[in-house]
Amino acid sequence: MLIVKSALAASLAWFVANDLLGAPSATFAPFSALLMVQVTISQSLFQSLRYAAAVIAGAVVTGLLIPALGATMAAFAVLMLAGLTIGRWHKLGSQGPQVAVAALFAYASFTQSDPQSSYLQLVSIAGLVVLGCVIGVVINLLVVPPMRFRSGAYVVDSLSRSLCDLLTDVADGLTDGMPDDDQVSQWSYRAGRIPDLAEQARTSIEHAAESMRFNPRRLFMRQSTDFSGYRVTVCAFQRANEQVMSVCRSLRHSSDARESPHGTDRVLGELASVLHAAAEATRVLGSIHHVVDLDRASDLDEPLDRGRDAIARASEQVDTHDLDHGRDGPIYTGLLTDARRLIEEYGEARHQLAQQGDPESQMEG
Template structure:
């Protein structure tokens, strides 16, 4: 076995072992995945016991096949997918039965039914379930079972599997996804704080093109993290719809309020503007002249204090005793630094006014405008 392949397989095995260990020792996505897998298997067994053993249905396979597919990541998605799948399977079954009855030939019936069912499967309202239309048609035509009673049995068995899958997902540890929102909501200000502090240190100690480009890349990645937060929040909201978990087994913690998400999206944009301006002044062929040293000193103080505001906001999701006064003091210090930075536009002794200085001042001012609400005490904020 080549060394590269052996190393890849060993790394994959270690990753699987870590996932198994995390699933067994702590709550998280690995454990959620394991629980959903066990629930899907249980749903399939229950559907088979009802359709194959108790009912002795002629097409009992359809019940566990449907049940295992409908243990989705949320109860709402299970219900919606069950509705889609039953409609799709019924449509594909009826079209295939009609084509077989009309042609009395499997090949000719496929030539009629498959183009129609594949087109139906592309209908956006059916989502991922759309492809079960041609699958259902193929089941009907290849097994040659398209009599009226056989069609009714297929639909009833599919409906039985759908009901079992939905009930198992809703009644057995119904999934609620709130942890991802809380983790990402803390990560966004934490990453902002790290970037602001690193940039402030770099400005004070001297920075080069590589450092500035790295800051700019990190600022752009903040936008990706905010997008992940928005996606996680949508998933969390969906997981609470039609979910009886609070009444049956626990009161799931509510995710942090989302009123401030747009503010952090703007903060990420302001940071991108600041870091881009800094990078453009130290490239091999700079587009703009660098601001004077005194202006860069005020900018470094502003960024460091703004980083403290972000750090306090991150602490609010990690500990109950975040230092609220520290946030207020840091914002006031940042505001003072902002005034010193802006004074270079009017002070004749403050050095030349450059295009980069104007852009940095504008972006930093917008940044502080959005961080003012973040620095406010909890009682004064409406987005939490």
């Protein structure tokens, strides 16, 4: 679709510039139109403004320097230095080099015609560039405007399923007792892949949010196009996964112990309940994407309460069997700490979602 729209924009720009206006340098219009058909509407708009500003700046600098210095080699060098220096202005962004390019074409017009014709040529070039930018933006805006709204939901769902499956597998493994090294290594490997998935999700969310800016298709969407819920969810998943990785490190040390103390199975069983509750919270969070979904943040209360109760029982078992002392004491203390932090991360996410869903809280914030 992007190729088709680019071809359409260039063809229309050529028709207007060459056939209708009869411009001598008509190629500037389709060239500009091609550049302005970007992946998103906002990119097309902002890049067209920067590109037009860069070309006009190059033409103006040429119109000021060359008549004063003459069309000489020294004047050309000064012109290039001036164009490249202006092109470093951060407001022009990636279009900064176009200042020197435009100055180069404008200089050629001064060397091939008289000054009056050269000034008219500069005005013509600037006008054709603006014309091409306008045509490129309009085509991108009206012909199937690009939108990546669903991609954000897809990657968040994928991340949610991956983390939920991992939590469930770890919980099931702890239900059977102390896991062996191979199980823990496999869980650690899967947990190590979650940060990459989270980064991909964050990138896709930002691209989806950008594609909605100035996009007329959003007016016809029934659901909200706000991405606040997505961002909270991904951050919560990333922090929760850090606790899962810490649990795996503690379990690896536990599996290295010669024998498990009495009461270990009960503690591991309660920790499994915590992870099952976290898996359910992950599933619920994974379905909260839009403003209209934020009211469902209360659905997290039940699994979070189950997780807190299981932590309390696990802590009681540790105290009853005096597992927090002795050689393996730090292991069980660490497991309890990781479990608490895991539930706290989801509790914080629930709080943030509730605040975003409450207009009064947003106004107070």
